[in-house]
Amino acid sequence: MSGATEPHAGWTFITNHARVLAAIAENQSARVRDIAAHCRLTERAVQKIISDLEQSGYLSHTREGRSNTYRIEQGKVLRHPAEAEAGLTVAALLALLAQVDAHHEATPHAGAVATEEV
Numbered sequence: 001m002s003g004a005t006e007p008h009a010g011w012t013f014i015t016n017h018a019r020v021l022a023a024i025a026e027n028q029s030a031r032v033r034d035i036a037a038h039c040r041l042t043e044r045a046v047q048k049i050i051s052d053l054e055q056s057g058y059l060s061h062t063r064e065g066r067s068n069t070y071r072i073e074q075g076k077v078l079r080h081p082a083e084a085e086a087g088l089t090v091a092a093l094l095a096l097l098a099q100v101d102a103h104h105e106a107t108p109h110a111g112a113v114a115t116e117e118v
Contacts, residue, residue, distance in 0.1 A: 014097070016041060020049045021072065021090070022097045024059065028070045058090060 019039040024030060030038075036046045050070075053059035058076050061068040074091040077084050 016045065017049050017053065018093060018097065020046055021053060021058065022094060024050075024070045025072055025094045025098075028072075029064075029067060030070075031067065 016039065020035055020041070023035045023038045027034070032043050032046050032050070035041075036043045039046065041049075050059065050061075054061070056079070058073055059070055060073070061070045072090060072094070074089065074094070076090050078088050078090065078093060
């Protein structure tokens with residue numbers, strides 16, 4: 001089970017499909033192994049997610065030697081009816097995730113509660 005360091009049970013706010021898409025947005029030539037490690041998923045799960053995204057038209061790839069280069073369809077509208085009705089695109093989702101990543105990197109102890117002495 002390569003890449004999946006900690007099993008997770010239950011639901012999460014961000015789907016594995018969004019995680020994989022965000023990882024590919026960071027590096028369009030990332031290997032499945034690297035995406036799996038980054039997202040804490042198995043390589044098999046990442047392969048299935050990439051296949052789902054390609055079949056739905058959110059992602060495509062070109063083969064370059066022994067590796068793939070992925071292309072994200074930034075203007076494609078998200079699948080959920082509420083997001084589709086609002087016209088929310090993949091680009092909007094990726095921008096939001098990038099903001100969260102940037103905030104996380106800028107905050108030394110992300111998740112820690114800040115306290116102020118009086």
